[in-house]
Amino acid sequence: MKIIKGVDRGRTEWTARKLVEFVEDGTVNFNIDIQRGYVWKDNDKKSALIRSLILDRHVPPLYFNKVEEIYEGEDGKQRTLTIIKFLKDEFELSGLDEFTVINDDEETEEIDINGYKFSDLPECFQNAIKEYSFTICYTDNADQEEQADTFYNLNNGQALNAATMNRVKAKSKERIISLGKHKLFADALSQTALDGHVNEDMVAKAHAILNDEEVSTDAKWIRPYMRRADITSDDEFLLNEVFDRIYNIHSMIEDKKIAKRIYARTHMISSVPIVAESLNDGYSDKQMMEWFVNFFCGKKSPTTSKVYNDAAGRGTGKNSAVRKRVEEIKKDYDKYFGSVKALAS
Template identity: 25%
Template sequence: MTTAHEQEAPGVVEDVFDGLATGVEVEGDGGADAAIVRPWDPASIRVTTNQFSLRNILDMIDEGSLELAPDFQRGQVWKIDQKSRLVESVLLQIPLPAFYFAEDSDGAFRVVDGLQRLSTLHAFVRGGEQGFRLKGLEYLRENDKGFADLPVQWQRRIFNTQLVVNVIDPTTPPDVMYDIFKRINTGGTPLNAQEIRHCMSRKRSRDILKIMTSMVEFNTATNGMGGHIRMNDREMALRFAAFWLLGMDAYMERPAMDSFLERATRLLDNEKEVPDERVIELYEAFRAAMSNAHLLFGEYTFRKWPEGVTWRNPINRALFETWSIALAPYDPADLEGRRTAIVAAARRRMSRDIDYLDAITSSTSDRRRVDYRFRAAAEDAKAGA
């Protein structure tokens, strides 16, 4: 063990989105998942190119055969002027970049690339809660008009607009599909890993993670992290679910966090693999973990809190996954009696063990660092016993 007196401890950097702090520490995974662990067979990558009219696409959305990943808050990021100019581009018959859809085995489609554009066009044409009126147009004089206010020929032009869509065949392996998703992620603000998983996943896993991050215990422990703009809350809940369902050995067999979490997402989507009874057990374990963690660490839960530090750092995802798993099995009365010893052990480790600080700060997907921080949390949870 290298001590902090021998080497300067890593700093804390908070993630920022759209100019605002997110409350979550930047995770330095060292690009551990950037390389493809196993070369893909080119024959397994099946993508076909088709053309759909915009009217056809909108009908598919309304009937549920094309899913726009509900609950995806990033859809609110575009300003009205940006949305209006997309509509203006359609009216001016300026070709839009190609879209990517992933086809399911049941023939339904999910949007892989183009979610914001399709959400915007659907909101403008079909209205509803997300409907809007055109503002800030550069070339046309249709400001302050909704779709119903446009001349019939303009409406017809929108409906008849042809969209180029690349469709990923359902026989494409999930890991390959995820890698394709990352590679063609072309939005103005690229999706992060959890946002990609959300768009690729089915309703069941999305609902499970939403329930977990809506729990009072979770929001108490994380100072109201539920509903996070970059879905960091969903990723943290998924990390707990992944290690709780699959265990450390499964991670060590293939130590890549993205692949591990994508596998856990598929499990949660499969009722045969994870039946409802098992999901209830997951909820209770997660609830206990959140309650126990806050019981011990209070406002510093899942945050770096070395000795002598009184300010509150942003939430650290590596601390979240390790301490939540470590504390889930414990009885609150037992932890209450040993609280002083446990907190002292954890803070001492954050102050003096540079190997531990590295394990929760940089190259966090490395198998040795994952193993080290899990063993450390389990050991410190036993302090005073």
């Protein structure tokens, strides 16, 4: 008996200077599908990494998949980008204890570098950072599934958000990522949300609300759904049309309060089935905009439906709440357009 193992693994050493050069010339690429955006916001955390480089302390290896001569980053993006940002003077150090150094008189003294950018540091500190040696672990030509498996194993149990964990094991990952690049999400979500792949989480929820009667938007439900959901080319086409229409409707609404409600995540996902139905029914963007304004014009609550508003409160992600919101939207849609047809005749 012989175990069929994965791709070949290798190991090397790069200085921080070399790592940065490789990122700048494209030899190292962290923009692969499974990666998060830059999510390190805590300045003390970033400073602690720089401190480790200065003192030549252990820092975990960086992991890559080597495809021809390009190293695709599987783990280490946050550390790498933090170093690049510091070398470019994009943040100041904070939260650090004083450093003990030997001065030119061969005497020890304490130096406080809090508030310093890279260019403010003494030359020996700058050199220590640039010449720090990282351990580089890499695989040769791992496929997408093996890359996702590596990323998942390296990050399992750490503070990855649910959206990132969802996408790593998603069955239709490529279509989810493609749909997540729709202009709707760039317009509706903050950069922090996009960096955390909330857009792709919403794509999965939009697909689920169209295709699964047991749909829930809670993370514990959507995660296994993404692992099994098969998003077909027809599904992708329909979702793009739905996202186009929501984007167009939002751009037409003059009332800022109502426009903001349309982009709220709960309301946007709840509206997906009726937007899909309106496409099939042949209503225009303008007609649907008028319906949205009519339904989402509540004074103290999002909509004119008390049942919907209650279902958009506590327990928002539960299946029962999702179905109530969808049913209330459908009921109002039928009533509204029934009235429109009656007036037209």
